Amino acid sequence: MPWEKRRGKTRIKTTQGLTTCMEPHRGWTIVSSTRNLLRKQWLDREEELIIVIQDENKPTEEKEEAGYRSPAWSILLALQKINKAKRLEGEAAMLALPSSQLAGRGDLTFLGEDDRLTVVVWESSSDSEQEKWSKC
DSSP states (O other): OOEEEEETTEEEEEETTEEEEOOTTTOEEEEHHHHHHHHHHHTTOHHHHHHHHHHHHHHHHHHHHTTOOOOOHHHHHHHHHHHTOOEEESSOGGGOOTTOSEEEETTEEEEOSSOOSEEEOGGGSOHHHHHHHHTO
């Protein structure tokens, strides 16, 4: 059964495991479980989360159009385990790994609150983010 919520002019609809923001020119669709995971982290900042996902959507689409494909969660999990990393850096908010204690890109943290050992997805990072990480 579909679920729908309105926040001002923004309409959020969930059906068949997908959540869609139905806002002209800035809409998005993500897996509902990912949205629920992010909503728990962003508690009373739902409008801010909607904007973050909107902002994350455009660069992700551009990378995918250029041929980039996100690594499978099984690969990211293996990298985390091998390196004992607690943070995933570089992917978009809507691709946050559910098992990550921390996830983010650049100065934006999607999940978690402090820094720990990090797995960086280099190909999905911007030039400035790559420059920052190459100095670590």
